[in-house]
Amino acid sequence: MRLVLIGPPGAGKGTQAAILSQRLGIPHISTGDLFREHVTRQTPLGQDAKRYLDTGELVPDHVTGGMVRQRLAEPDARCGFLLDGFPRTVPQARELAAILDCAGAALDAVVEFTAPEDIVVERLLNRGRPDDTEDVIRHRQRVYERQTAPLLDHYADILLTVQAVGPIDEIAGRALSGLSEAARGPAPHPRRAP
Incomplete structure (x- = not known):
């Protein structure tokens, strides 16, 4: 299964990513982890990213996309993955x-x-x-909403919305149940997890 996870800061996306990755048997690929790994290993992409990170600028799409492209080519991701942190914008979704x-x-x-x-x-x-x-937290919520609204429209046909309130295992159960239903066939859009 090839998935992208999105959600506002504080929605528990990282926690759910770890659970879903384990239950579905696919790697959890976080762009934050990719940045750290490439910078630490001083790869050409890592050196490019570091120049932007050191000045507080956003890492350009072509650098982030290059890291994602390399990671998705690794054997463990060929049959499925869970992407967390990419794409964040419609141009990244196209990439x-x-x-x-x-x-x-x-x-x-x-x-x-x-x-x-x-x-x-x-x-x-x-x-x-x-x-x-x-x-600061409320400001980050506004930024997330502005950046993500176009992405939600872009992915409307394959979007599954999961209410992230309640016990952690219950939220994961909702996501897995929704993914199972989505795998069985088309549903009215947007989808909501049960």
Whole structure:
């Protein structure tokens, strides 16, 4: 199964990615991890990324896309993967489609984890990080909404929305159940996990 996970900060996407990766037997590929790995190994892509990271700029799509392209070509990802952190924009989504098309593959689903803003704000405030003030958290929610809304429209045909409120295993169960239904055939869009 080839999946992309999206969700606002505080929706528990990282936690769910780890569970779904294990249950589905596919690698969890996080762009944050890819950046760290390439920078540490001082690969050509890592050196490119570091120049931007050091100045606080966003790493350009062609650099991130190059890292994703290399990672998806590795043997453990050929039959499936769970991408976390890419794509974040419609141009990145098109780049991912081109990468998969070259391999004769396509995404099976895009899983969107959602939760009411007050709940995600509370979750993030409870982490106790000094930079997690309520204003900063709410600002990040606005940025996420602006960046992600076009992506949700782009992926409308394969979008599965999962309510990320409740016990962790229950949320994972909703996602797995929705993915199982999606695998059985077309459904009215957008899909919602049971």
